[in-house]
Amino acid sequence: MPGSEVTISAPISNGKVAIPKGLEGIVYAVVSTNSTAATDDTTKAGPTVFAFP
Numbered sequence: 767m768p769g770s771e772v773t774i775s776a777p778i779s780n781g782k783v784a785i786p787k788g789l790e791g792i793v794y795a796v797v798s799t800n801s802t803a804a805t806d807d808t809t810k811a812g813p814t815v816f817a818f819p
Contacts, residue, residue, distance in 0.1 A: 775801040789818045 776783050778797070796812035798804035 773803070777801075785816075789816070792817055 774786050774789075776786055793816045794813045795816060796804045796814075797810045798808045799810060800808040
C-alpha cells in the first residue's frame with residue numbers, strides 16, 4: 767500500500783541477509799540487535815536506502 771509504514775525483520779546468517787520478497791518503493795534498512803524495533807541504542811549499522819520498482 768503506497769505511503770504505508772511496515773516493519774519487517776530478517777535474520778543475518780553467515781554475514782548475509784535475504785531481502786524479503788514483495789518490497790516496493792523506498793525502503794530504509796538498518797542492522798539492529800533488536801528484531802522488533804530499532805532504536806539509537808540497538809542500531810549497529812545504517813540506515814541505508816533501497817529503491818524498489
